[in-house]
Amino acid sequence: MRSSLLAHGHSDRIHGGTVPGLVRRPLVIWLLAALAVPVLLTAVLIPARAGTTEDDLRDRTVAALKARGIENAAVDFDGRDAKIVVPDAVDPAQVQEIAAAVEGVRSVRIEGASTPTPTPTATSAPAEESAVPAFEVGRTDRSIRVQAPVKSQAVKDAFSAEVEQLLGPDREYDDRTTIDPANGIADAATISALLRALAIGTGDASVRYDGDTVTLSGEVPDQATKATVGRAAAKAVPGAVVADQLQLPAPSKSTVSEPCRTFPTRLAEFSRQYKINFLSGTSIVNDASKPSVVRAAAVLKSCATARVEVAGHTDDLGSPATSLPLSERRAAAVKAELVRLGVNADRILAHGYGQAFPIASNATGAGRIANRRAELRVVQGN
Incomplete structure (x- = not known):
């Protein structure tokens, strides 16, 4: 009987001591697995995302270089840091400037240029390549x-x-x-x-x-x-x-109406008195300039045969590559508003000149506002 009880008691201890342990160990394993999965996913996804970003930066940088006539440059990225091996006879400074202007690029390192453009000094002539x-x-x-x-x-x-x-x-x-x-x-x-x-x-x-x-x-x-x-x-x-x-063309001998004869002078006077300026980075005419567009339409409608150019301009906050299309959109926006106000579209040419012709210093806010402009000038009138 005692042996049986001892044996039975021993069996209780075995069962009593083992079952909780078997329960605790799976819980610990599941907790560790739950913590490990996000870590593993992060380790897999972050490099994949970084690779996508690098490919995008490389593609856009190569496209920017080709748009400026620079081909066969070897472009590589480590994150947002660019390394570019430039071909012979290509100005490294130009490559540096173009790549640095690509949105998202943090730094640019130029390598492999066998004919770099030297920095001009008081005693050295400009490089012949320029x-x-x-x-x-x-x-x-x-x-x-x-x-x-x-x-x-x-x-x-x-x-x-x-x-x-x-x-x-x-x-x-x-x-x-x-x-x-x-x-x-x-x-x-x-x-x-x-x-x-x-x-x-x-x-x-x-x-x-x-x-x-x-x-x-x-x-x-x-x-x-x-x-x-x-x-x-x-x-x-x-x-x-x-x-x-x-x-300049010789004065026309044909008889023209008085409004058309004086049209160039009146348009020039309008340009001196009224300005057409834009909100920064947009083709939206600012509030102060909206009455000027209405006045411009009135001047144009006074001579139905006169043709004008709307010339769009920008400040220098953007790169030349982005400023030119912005200036073209500004010229097109003013043309569209003049047409809406009753001017025949065939009488208006719209061209953009980017940041090439500032009329004020871009170092001040007032100067940049002045340069974000559209100008009207006579193309043909009679």
């Missing part, structure tokens, strides 16, 4: 001509795209560009503003650079266009002598 080669752009009633060496097919295509926007129904593109990787124009923006200014008007006009002097010849419709072409030429070839031989 020189602008000889070129000529011109227009006739039937064509727009570009004769220039370009560094790559991408720059050649950029010129074609720029000219296509300016041709209109009655002109064709006379493409005389040639690809010269060593000495060609590296950036289509070098003379794009010149093309846009020169495209205004009819008849023959041209801008020719021979390596020393920029010669402007032919006819432009008005003094404002003449001044714009001159400024664009000086900007295209900094430091060159500009010989301005552009001619």
